Amino acid sequence: MHADDAGPAPERPRRGPYRRLPVEQRREQLIAVALELFGTRPPEEVSLDDVAVAAGASRPLVYRYFAGGKQQLYEAALRSAAVELTRRFVEPASGSPTERLAQVLDRYFGFVAEHDAGYGALLRGGSVVETERTSAIVDDVRRAAFRHVMKHLGVREPGPRLALLVRSWISVVEGSALSWLDEGRQIPQDELRDWLVDQFTAMFAVTALHDRQAAEVLSAMLDREVEGSPAARLAARLGPELTS
Amino acid sequence: MHADDAGPAPERPRRGPYRRLPVEQRREQLIAVALELFGTRPPEEVSLDDVAVAAGASRPLVYRYFAGGKQQLYEAALRSAAVELTRRFVEPASGSPTERLAQVLDRYFGFVAEHDAGYGALLRGGSVVETERTSAIVDDVRRAAFRHVMKHLGVREPGPRLALLVRSWISVVEGSALSWLDEGRQIPQDELRDWLVDQFTAMFAVTALHDRQAAEVLSAMLDREVEGSPAARLAARLGPELTS
Numbered sequence: 006m007h008a009d010d011a012g013p014a015p016e017r018p019r020r021g022p023y024r025r026l027p028v029e030q031r032r033e034q035l036i037a038v039a040l041e042l043f044g045t046r047p048p049e050e051v052s053l054d055d056v057a058v059a060a061g062a063s064r065p066l067v068y069r070y071f072a073g074g075k076q077q078l079y080e081a082a083l084r085s086a087a088v089e090l091t092r093r094f095v096e097p098a099s100g101s102p103t104e105r106l107a108q109v110l111d112r113y114f115g116f117v118a119e120h121d122a123g124y125g126a127l128l129r130g131g132s133v134v135e136t137e138r139t140s141a142i143v144d145d146v147r148r149a150a151f152r153h154v155m156k157h158l159g160v161r162e163p164g165p166r167l168a169l170l171v172r173s174w175i176s177v178v179e180g181s182a183l184s185w186l187d188e189g190r191q192i193p194q195d196e197l198r199d200w201l202v203d204q205f206t207a208m209f210a211v212t213a214l215h216d217r218q219a220a221e222v223l224s225a226m227l228d229r230e231v232e233g234s235p236a237a238r239l240a241a242r243l244g245p246e247l248t249s
Numbered sequence: 250m251h252a253d254d255a256g257p258a259p260e261r262p263r264r265g266p267y268r269r270l271p272v273e274q275r276r277e278q279l280i281a282v283a284l285e286l287f288g289t290r291p292p293e294e295v296s297l298d299d300v301a302v303a304a305g306a307s308r309p310l311v312y313r314y315f316a317g318g319k320q321q322l323y324e325a326a327l328r329s330a331a332v333e334l335t336r337r338f339v340e341p342a343s344g345s346p347t348e349r350l351a352q353v354l355d356r357y358f359g360f361v362a363e364h365d366a367g368y369g370a371l372l373r374g375g376s377v378v379e380t381e382r383t384s385a386i387v388d389d390v391r392r393a394a395f396r397h398v399m400k401h402l403g404v405r406e407p408g409p410r411l412a413l414l415v416r417s418w419i420s421v422v423e424g425s426a427l428s429w430l431d432e433g434r435q436i437p438q439d440e441l442r443d444w445l446v447d448q449f450t451a452m453f454a455v456t457a458l459h460d461r462q463a464a465e466v467l468s469a470m471l472d473r474e475v476e477g478s479p480a481a482r483l484a485a486r487l488g489p490e491l492t493s
Contacts, residue, residue, distance in 0.1 A: 135379070165435045166444075169428050173421045173448070180420040184413050191409045200410075200459050204417070207451040214486055215444050242458055 043123035166216035287367035
């Protein structure tokens with residue numbers, strides 16, 4: 006099928022700086038450009054004109070692809086970012102459970118750093134471009150993170166306490182990413198990652214004291230840890246810290 | 250000053266079921282009624298007519314007090330709820346630090362249970378009544394919680410790691426309140442409170458491993474704990490849980 010047959014009509018040939026691109030490629034390019042702009046400035050401060058200029062396209066062309074204007078483009082960019090982020094949750098193939106978790110967190114913080122302003126604005130909420138639809142996209146990402154952690158732990162049917170633990174830890178990750186951005190990344194990314202891995206283990210241990218399922222899953226996880234892994238190091242240090 | 254001289258003109262005397270109230274009292278009554286309605290149904294499903302009927306007032310009267318309509322009434326109700334919630338953060342006068350924390354959490358969950366639907370809708374985000382202003386009110390409450398915890402710990406100038414810890418724990422509290430509501434309060438409130446107190450101590454201990462200020466503050470806090478307090482009990486059990 007020729008590009009002319011599908012989707013919005015491609016722009017007519019024109020003089021000037023605008024480049025002609027096939028439909029899907031243009032759509033993806035506009036989304037990529039929008040994502041980059043939304044990553045550097047809060048959504049309020051990005052106009053469709055900015056997107057058009059940065060994409061080397063005209064404003065009417067952007068409207069031909071996104072008739073709903075900035076809101077539609079924002080949602081498309083958000084959806085594309087959500088797909089990319091979710092892809093990063095896939096468990097790495099090697100390492101102990103906490104080592105794998107550390108790798109996933111590295112990928113996550115890479116994403117956060119790339120999408121800085123937009124990610125912050127999105128999670129802070131109250132933005133004019135935020136709707137039930139954008140909240141649903143963000144929730145989908147949280148649910149994907151939840152499923153990946155449960156898969157990672159080998160849990161098919163989490164009870165309410167194990168579910169609460171994992172959801173809580175995910176909100177700690179999200180909240181620390183936000184604090185990290187807000188405070189100009191004062192804490193080095195590696196340290197933040199290690200802190201989050203340790204929080205995972207410690208929060209898990211607390212939950213294990215309250216819940217049999219969590220205790221079993223934690224015990225199975227610790228069995229897969231190796232000497233010198235984050236969980237093993239934490240276990241050796243946490244007890245003395247609390248009783249000193 | 251007579252009520253007639255101030256604020257919106259009070260309703261004219263009328264027959265029918267409407268009661269005449271002084272201006273401030275009427276305003277407060279409308280806010281209280283709105284808060285109750287927003288507590289039982291998501292904001293989308295509450296109309297100004299519902300508020301008028303529940304308040305025993307006419308719709309025009311409600312508009313006379315809240316010319317901005319439902320949005321203005323919602324914000325006023327939210328502000329009033331924020332004041333009430335913030336009041337509950339004030340540290341109780343007796344008990345060890347973790348015992349006091351448990352008391353504050355009891356008050357917080359009392360608030361959450363009272364404002365169920367509205368609180369859930371607010372924290373979930375994406376509601377049509379959510380704006381930059383409502384997000385700012387919610388953030389103010391979070392900041393107040395942060396200040397109270399720091400005061401509680403005797404910390405005047407938290408470094409980035411101690412600040413991250415306290416902010417993270419507050420997001421765990423908020424997230425668990427939301428899960429608790431979403432899942433029909435499956436976990437008993439007392440258990441959830443104890444779990445959150447233990448998470449505070451454990452997350453603090455992890456942070457103490459990464460940060461000198463947190464280590465000093467935690468050590469001072471543990472010195473104020475008494476035998477049998479939540480922190481003391483946790484310390485005795487957490488080490489073995491991680492090394493078993």
